[in-house]
Amino acid sequence: MSQATQRRRYALVGTGNRGTTMWGRELLNGWSEYVELVGICDVNLMRAERARTMIGSDAPLYANFDRMMAELRPDLVIVCTPDDTHDDIIVRALEGGADVISEKPLTTTREKIARIRDAEARTGRRVDVSFNYRFSPTASRIKELIEEGAIGDITSVDFHWYLDNQHGADYFRRWHAFTARSGSLFVHKATHHFDLLNWYLDSDPVEVKSFAQLLHYGRNGPFRGPRCKLCPHKIECPYYLDLAADPFLDALYEDPSTVDGYVRDACVFREEIDIPDTMTATIRYRNNVQVSYSLNTYMPIEGHHIAFNGHKGRIELRQFEKQPWTEPPADKILLVKSFGGGVERIWIPHEPGGHYGGDNRMRDMIFKPGSNDRLRQRAGSRAGAMSVLCGIAALESAREGGTVEIDPLAVW
Incomplete structure (x- = not known):
């Protein structure tokens, strides 16, 4: 069997900071001998496109998870979406025949825990949690x-x-x-x-x-604004975040916010x-x-x-x-x-x-054959x-x- 066919074909779901770096660019830079990125999925395709460029991949983009699973049949799905969505993606990935790596936390409620555990037992697939x-x-x-x-x-x-x-x-x-x-x-x-x-x-x-x-x-703050970029208190606020000063965050979140409304510099003093x-x-x-x-x-x-x-x-x-x-x-x-x-x-x-080497050691353990988990x-x-x-x-x-x-x- 050739080295190429031994690589695990994985799909990345969720292209925020963690997905783009830890499970995208860094994983391919250090472990491409063991994995192949075959698909990238995000409900925000503009963000997914920006992430794909940062990762350095030509994998196809999907907004629809089920379509990606049906067309690509990946061996592994890595879940990096908001916590309350983990259970639905994990269960559908397991039922689609893939193993799963979930960013922490696994999920957010007892009912969602039970759903994931049942699907794992039912399908015979494996779920790993990223406890680096x-x-x-x-x-x-x-x-x-x-x-x-x-x-x-x-x-x-x-x-x-x-x-x-x-x-x-x-x-x-x-x-x-x-x-x-x-x-x-x-x-x-x-x-x-x-x-x-x-x-x-x-x-x-x-x-x-x-x-x-x-x-x-939250409500304890002395003032608040719609978001840092538009806030009248930016000069006096010690929590002011200038997204434009961080090219990585700006590219990944600012323009893509026009698609889904999610801004990366929301006010830390929001009353809600x-x-x-x-x-x-x-x-x-x-x-x-x-x-x-x-x-x-x-x-x-x-x-x-x-x-x-x-x-x-x-x-x-x-x-x-x-x-x-x-x-x-x-x-x-x-x-x-x-x-x-x-x-x-x-x-x-x-x-x-x-994490002072913890991320690399964890990826070695998961992806390198014969790792000793003593x-x-x-x-x-x-x-x-x-x-x-x-x-x-x-x-x-x-x-x-x-x-x-x-x-x-x-x-x-």
């Missing part, structure tokens, strides 16, 4: 330390994630700012964090108690925003590990802090991604032993590519479902009060 944080070199080393028993059995985890006032604000400019589209950041963003916890602890969350409010963006921007949660796991979690979206820093507390010690990481001071191009894990065992400082150098990093639909269920429970707890139990039957 599992593959970062630092996360991999922490997982190794836990499995080696470096601190004994874990009893609790402190986990706090910080989005700076550029990255965090972006979620409030876009469709993510509405629960109906993203499930809130407890689902869209925290799906990464809850999945990391589930993977690190090798257990399922069983109940969640949370608090969450919209304290900074209905997701929280300040979130905390306490999570209990089936193995009785207790987790204290928080997510903040308007910090002067970007990164996270995580610490695992065990019977024999503590593993601690403060990962810096962006801050107003300089840090070494590496992460420092502290392994602190109890009873006078001292401290070991483990330095993990950053690797090239997104740490069980490749994530399927069950992993995607459990992280979403945790986010759904956290949002319900914050809005309705009380503790919300997580029903594992939703993913079987």
